[in-house]
Amino acid sequence: MVKEKMENSKEFEIIDTSGFDAIEKKFKKLYPNQEEIHFHAVVSSRLGGEDPLDGISIFRGEGYYHFVTFGFSELYEKESEDLEYSGYGFELTFKLKMSDEQKKRKKRELDIKDKELKNICSIMQELARYVFETGEIFQPNEYIWTGQKEGIDSNKKSKITGFITSLDMAKEIDTPNGKVQFVELIGATDNELKAIDSGKIKVEDILKRLKTDITDYNRKSVI
Numbered sequence: 001m002v003k004e005k006m007e008n009s010k011e012f013e014i015i016d017t018s019g020f021d022a023i024e025k026k027f028k029k030l031y032p033n034q035e036e037i038h039f040h041a042v043v044s045s046r047l048g049g050e051d052p053l054d055g056i057s058i059f060r061g062e063g064y065y066h067f068v069t070f071g072f073s074e075l076y077e078k079e080s081e082d083l084e085y086s087g088y089g090f091e092l093t094f095k096l097k098m099s100d101e102q103k104k105r106k107k108r109e110l111d112i113k114d115k116e117l118k119n120i121c122s123i124m125q126e127l128a129r130y131v132f133e134t135g136e137i138f139q140p141n142e143y144i145w146t147g148q149k150e151g152i153d154s155n156k157k158s159k160i161t162g163f164i165t166s167l168d169m170a171k172e173i174d175t176p177n178g179k180v181q182f183v184e185l186i187g188a189t190d191n192e193l194k195a196i197d198s199g200k201i202k203v204e205d206i207l208k209r210l211k212t213d214i215t216d217y218n219r220k221s222v223i
Contacts, residue, residue: 014075020075030169035108037112039056050126054071067092067094068091068093072089072091072128091177094186097214138165140166144163144199145196148161151160162187164193165186166184168183186210190221210222
């Protein structure tokens with residue numbers, strides 16, 4: 001619960017943030033004793049803002065950044081009639097391998113300015129926009145491919161051009177608004193995505209060959 005000052009008033013409105021709090025609690029348990037980086041929408045979508053997601057948090061793992069979205073599920077009061085699931089029933093996550101320069105950083109403020117972190121946040125907002133407009137949801141063992149040839153990195157140089165999905169290490173949680181599953185995005189190359197799309201290989205097989213869920217912009221195709 002948080003208190004938010006009402007416009008042109010000295011009074012405060014009590015806002016139910018139990019859905020938001022449940023996600024944050026889960027990730028703070030995975031990454032204790034650290035202050036996450038949080039990119040929040042300038043104007044929340046529930047208040048008419050353009051970005052679908054209310055925000056994205058980033059935690060520092062061992063050699064990687066771990067992203068988690070806030071907004072596919074019901075972060076505040078329960079609005080949908082589905083009592084089993086919260087909102088769309090999932091939130092997206094992503095693990096990005098740190099560069100040598102990123103590993104040396106100790107100040108959170110430097111991470112906030114990092115163009116690669118901002119770039120992934122922008123991609124997640126675009127994926128959210130797609131979900132909000134179409135009603136389609138993301139689940140584990142699927143692939144996300146638009147046919148683009150350029151990399152998903154900020155410089156568009158990587159061979160990683162899309163994603164496959166898996167169940168994140170955070171798995172699934174129960175919140176006051178229903179269940180939320182954490183669906184992890186894992187970077188995939190154009191060759192891998194073409195092979196999946198043509199039915200030559202399954203997402204699960206690519207995941208086995210990768211042997212990691214951390215996306216490395218510099219890796220080569222596994223097929």
